[in-house]
Amino acid sequence: MGKASRDKRDIYYRKAKEEGWRARSAFKLLQIDEEFNIFKGVKRVVDLCAAPGSWSQVLSRKLYLPAKLSSDSKDHDLPLIVAIDLQPMAPIEGVIQVQGDITNARTAEVVIRHFDGCKADLVVCDGAPDVTGLHDMDEFVQSQLILAGLTIVTHILKNGGKFIAKIFRGKDTSLLYCQLKLFFTEVTLAKPKSSRNSSIEAFAVCENYSPPEGFNEKDLHRLLEKVGSPSGADDLDCSSGWLEGANKVYIPFLACGDLSGYDSDRSYPLPKAADGTYKSLDPVQPPIDPPYKRALEMKKASNHGFQNHP
Numbered sequence: 001m002g003k004a005s006r007d008k009r010d011i012y013y014r015k016a017k018e019e020g021w022r023a024r025s026a027f028k029l030l031q032i033d034e035e036f037n038i039f040k041g042v043k044r045v046v047d048l049c050a051a052p053g054s055w056s057q058v059l060s061r062k063l064y065l066p067a068k069l070s071s072d073s074k075d076h077d078l079p080l081i082v083a084i085d086l087q088p089m090a091p092i093e094g095v096i097q098v099q100g101d102i103t104n105a106r107t108a109e110v111v112i113r114h115f116d117g118c119k120a121d122l123v124v125c126d127g128a129p130d131v132t133g134l135h136d137m138d139e140f141v142q143s144q145l146i147l148a149g150l151t152i153v154t155h156i157l158k159n160g161g162k163f164i165a166k167i168f169r170g171k172d173t174s175l176l177y178c179q180l181k182l183f184f185t186e187v188t189l190a191k192p193k194s195s196r197n198s199s200i201e202a203f204a205v206c207e208n209y210s211p212p213e214g215f216n217e218k219d220l221h222r223l224l225e226k227v228g229s230p231s232g233a234d235d236l237d238c239s240s241g242w243l244e245g246a247n248k249v250y251i252p253f254l255a256c257g258d259l260s261g262y263d264s265d266r267s268y269p270l271p272k273a274a275d276g277t278y279k280s281l282d283p284v285q286p287p288i289d290p291p292y293k294r295a296l297e298m299k300k301a302s303n304h305g306f307q308n309h310p
């Protein structure tokens, strides 16, 4: 698919380039904020699985840059944004980058060090493993990534804080919802307008972090496993009916973003310049060291070889 045809078929991809976002995902976080006001009062934030960096850009533009421009802001008042990813990321103003694995227990320690021992007001996680196309498998791997995110949350989020995490909707959504509900008084599954209807992706918006009384971070996995077992659900004060079939589970689900705005599953005509042509923009910031880079180099090398030795 050429750049222009992608611009036509994916309005958010085109808009992202026009507005200087590194990825169309920026609109998802912006639309979640429109509905849930997630940035209100936020001074410390962690962006898990941040590369290539469009959510970090949103955090920088919404939190860091306005504070920096405000005349009464001192350096020590500026919001702290820490972004973590397996992949390296090009710099973003006001964003501290950590290259690391969110499933590694030491990642939380690194973040805490950057916050000088203080806790975060908000943690966002747009993590996604490489999708296989096998929905059950993808949903499982995605849920492991969310649980890794939740582990970090239990170490670094302050009471009352928020956690936004990408999920894949599937048969275990009610279990995941129940697990998140143990730690947050409000959990809503949100589908931003910029996330394609055809995609099983949605976002868990978890508000008001309040872990169970006497909770010890070391017990997290034991606690989560109990939610999945029929007897354990009662112990944890989850109504036992929740886990007995999809119809008995009530999960708040909300479409967000301007509902009369652009539809991410539709094609839109391209805006033409005065001379009647359309000029496609280059991506704002391609990944600087993506895992597929070596494969591309090898393919290029083998193509050359083919031309040299017909």
Ligand code: SAM
Residues within 6 Å of the ligand: 022, 023, 025, 026, 048, 049, 050, 051, 052, 053, 054, 055, 056, 084, 085, 086, 087, 100, 101, 102, 103, 126, 127, 128, 129, 145
């Ligand atoms: N939010 C990003 C943005 O707006 O640019 C897009 C995130 S992208 C959809 C998913 C990211 O998850 C990838 O960059 C990938 O490297 C990262 N990721 C997947 N597993 C990870 C892990 N275990 N630890 C850290 N990052 C991970």
